[in-house]
Amino acid sequence: MTLQQQRAFLCLFLFLHARSVWARVEVTMKDNVEVYLGDSAEIVCHYNFTEANSVRFVMFQWFVKDKGSSSRIRIYYAVEDNKIVDEGTEYSGRIQVTLDQHKTQLTIQEVQLSDEREFICQVNGLSAGTMERKTHLRVFAPPGSPVIRGVQTGISVTNEMPSKVATCEARNGYPKSNITWYRNNMPLVSSAGLVNVWTGDTVESSGLYSVQSTLEYQVVKEDKDANFSCEVSFFVPGDIMIVESSSVGITVHYPPTMVELWRESPQGLVKEGDTVELRCHGDGNPMPTFIFTRKEDPDVEFDSRGNVLMLQAVSRSDSDDYLCRPRDTTALKEVKGEMRLKVHYLDPAVLVPKESEVMLKGEDLTASCNALSSEKTSVVWYKDGNMVGRGNMLHLQDATYETAGEYVCEVTVPSVPALHTSGSVHIVVHGGPQLVGEEQEVHLEEAVGRMVNLSCEARGHPAPSITWIFVGSQNWFEVFSKSSDHMTHSVVSVAVKSDISAMCNTSNDLGIDVRAFSIKAIPLVTTSAPFSPEGSGVIIVVIILCLLLLAILGSVLYFLHKKGKIPCGRSGKQDISKEKTAKDDIVVEMKNNANAKSEDTVLLKAVNGDKNGTNDQ
Template identity: 80%
Template sequence: MALQLRRANFFLFLFLFLHARSVWAKVEVRMPENVEVYLGDSAEIPCQYNFTESNGVPRFLMIQWFVKDNGSSSRFRIYYAHNDDKIVDEGTEYSGRIQVTLDQHGTRLTVHEVQLSDEREFICQVNGLSDGLTERKSHLRVFAPPEAPVIMGVQAGISVTNEMPSKVATCEARNSFPKANITWYRNNTPLVPSVGRVNVWTGDTVEASGLYSVHSTLEYRVLKEDKEANFSCEVSFFVPGAIRTVESSSVGVTVHYPATMVELWRESPEGLIKEGDTVELRCQGDGNPSPTFIFSRAREPDPDEDLDSRGNVLMLQAVSRKDGGLYRCRPRDGTSYNEVKGEMELNVHYLDPAVVVPKESEAMMKGEDLTATCNALSSLKTSTVWYKDGKTVGEGNTLHLQDATYEMTGEYVCKVTVAALPALHTSGSVHIVVQGGPQLVGEEQEVHLEEAVGRTVNLSCEARGHPAPSVTWTFDSSQSWQEVFSKSSDHMTQSVVSVVVGSDINAVCNASNDLGTDVRAFSIKAVPLVTSSAPFSPAEGSGVIIVVIILCLLLLAILGSVLYFLHKKGKIPCGRSGKQDISKEKTAKDDIVVEMKNNGNVKSEGTVLLKAVNGDENGTKKQ
């Protein structure tokens, strides 16, 4: 409390002292009334001072800068300097944004990155204690030129039958400070508002940044000769030390008589429309002169979406499903907009790419079941067919593979078609791989063969499996063999070996992969030759049989001769009935026919002997 009291007494003493000194001392301070600067630039506010009653700068000199608070008459300090002490006040909006320079003639305050809120009074106070105290102020003015004006003409036509001015165009100048002004022109002639002829509506908006956006609407009662007129707007605005103007581009108006009937139809293509087609829509009305049209698509409940068209034709290139909907056309005539329009519904059909599950490739074990699906989203009814190697293997969206075999390995293709629109079709595929241990083709586990000595025998092994099995051969003893054929694919391996039969042979074919093995045994019995001097051959074996048959025939001939001799000697009764019995018995039991194919001479001889034995009745008659 005592310290505060001493400070208060000090400042009271200082005030009385300065007041007394002001009688004989004086300081002059000069500052410009206004300092103008662009938004974002740096502003320099000079403050020049002069002590008239002293020589030079007094020993005690205090410089303070103050800023007037916007919206009130109060002010706050932003800078203080006393001899060597130079302090920028903390906690203000200018902390870190100002810079002050001092010399013997004055001080200069620099404000960096000027903001809109900087448009206010800046006060410079010079205090020399006994040499005087004075302050002056400068008003900092901030300017921001607007963006280029944007003019938008009315797209719909304007009828000459309108009795009141119609909206012709709008003009907007955005982001200026202070507010800009807008002036309308017709063919470079200023338009002055007049009742029943020209109306101008101007307003402004304060943006979040504090800048102004000015917009103006021109209403004009058009005449027939206005169809060739050009309308534009001019924006004028302040800048440091000047006033500038910028003119917009020009827009025209469409002047026509209103139409009473409008028709909209699809010119091409015919029939159903699919994605990718080019659709041509035409609009026709009875306006005079023939009106142009605005094509739009309904966006209920939002406003219609205007589309880019040419005259009375709307071309929709490579349409997609999102292009479907209600289309409208209306004349460019404001009075007819809500009354006369043409409408039509456009339907765009589609078929999405086929989605196959499982994707791309799927491995399954032999004997397992698998279900694959193929779906394609479409606006029309679809049909699905599954193919493998060009052959139909299923119909419908689902393909069931049961008890998988190696033959099921391969690519399965599903084709989705639309019967009502054949041009819509898509396909997908999945590659099925059936995995499993080797399986040798054929059911025999052991193969037994008989072959003549010296013959060459080919042994074959074909194994199926995935991964493709490898085939190896094993022969007993020291048999000489070689592989003469080999073929392998993703799930099949075939091997053929050649071996010369010299003795009994035992061979094993072994098929194996990472999932298992399968074996098959071959047993070859070597058949020896009939004579030791020559190798056995089928032709000579047949000759041995023929020799045996000839010996039998000779024995039969001898037996026949003995019987005939006994008959002549009367040892055998020769009654008719007995003779007939013997004859019948021999006919039934001894009627033998033998055909020898390999030796023609032996055949003839054997046949003669048989006839002699079996036909003794004829022989007796010949006696």
């Protein structure tokens, strides 16, 4: 439209206005219109004339208030069918205006932050007058989700002032956001010496705001399990939005208020020689290192590693009350852990009698076995691997040769199975010889020409000796001989040519014992020679009785000689002779041979016999 046309249009408008002075215009608008950044904004202007029929001409204009000043800029006007968007403004290509009978609507495309300003609608009805109203366009941009960062270092409860706990940031929002802090979902408000909140903002190049907030808090021990979070609140069209952050925890450093000391190993009761591991733990954070001491020596520190004390090869002297306490602590009062260590022990067994004891046959003996221990003991006695008694005392009554032997006492501690000890005592039973078996005489029958084995076993201590005496045979020899502390065993073999009488004689310093053997020879061929059974039997009985008497006499003499009851000199000679009355009579001669043997080795041939089998009948 040219300048001349505009002037003509204005003159026409004034003319019409002069003809309609009795009408009046009314305009209404919302105070605010709210819209998201980037959306379209619709601003509606309602108008009305009191005398609508008298108004023939209406002019509409839209203005925007300049942000840099109090002036305003027209962006649109319309008269009748002329609807014109002013050129050269920032809204020239972004607005649309619609008109109808009672309103006009301004639509702004792709709203920007700079659009947050006042938009003015003016309606001119010439004679009805002019009226305008304004609407403030408000633009909103929600910020991004809040980002919370907790401090990575530990915070000490001993700090005198509130310490930095976390930061929270909400970026690119409009208008400025508000940040609220929470502890375990309870809001935190600033409080001198307890809570400080520092909030600032940054204007980005886009014009949006980034808001930062820092929380300073006076931490206490209970905050070790606390969760801190922030909440961002911001305006949106017609509402207030709230977005919560995630939660963060903090590391709280605090001195221990409780210390515990316990034995980690070994399990069960502790015995001498064990390696003991003691552990100390406190409720402080971080866990401090500890000092280990004993109640008896509180000023002597053990060489420990952190919270572990190793005691190698403990003994009973290590039994004591052990204590641990933090090495470096800022606690208001001293805290410590304490426990009692008891080391169990078992001393070597002590036996009475010791090592060995000599008993006479038939005597009684009581042996004892004890071992000093920290706990109740159990004692069991064994002989030859068989249990023979329980308890500290072992009673041996009416000793026999079977009583002799090694007795082992084993001492254990039932409550500490690994503790055990043992000791032994050797029992020796002294007594005269005793032939095994109850027979005083043994009768045998054997065919002529056969070999017969005769066995003689004797018990006694000192070990008895065994000698053999044969009548009626020259052909005999020893085939087996064995001797130990309490036993002697001899086996001889004899050839049967005729009836044989034999005697096994056993003796030691304490006595003698004798057993007779009678072997009846059974002829292989019967002859017709006259035979008198009665005479032969009488001769045999006489011979046996003589042999028995001689054996007993010889043993008694030998026994008395060993006991020193019969003194024997080296001079002189004794001949014992008896007139020969029969073919089988025996002559016994006892001689002292000063050149060869002493009197201690004098043997009675009739008693001890000739083991080489060379005696003449």
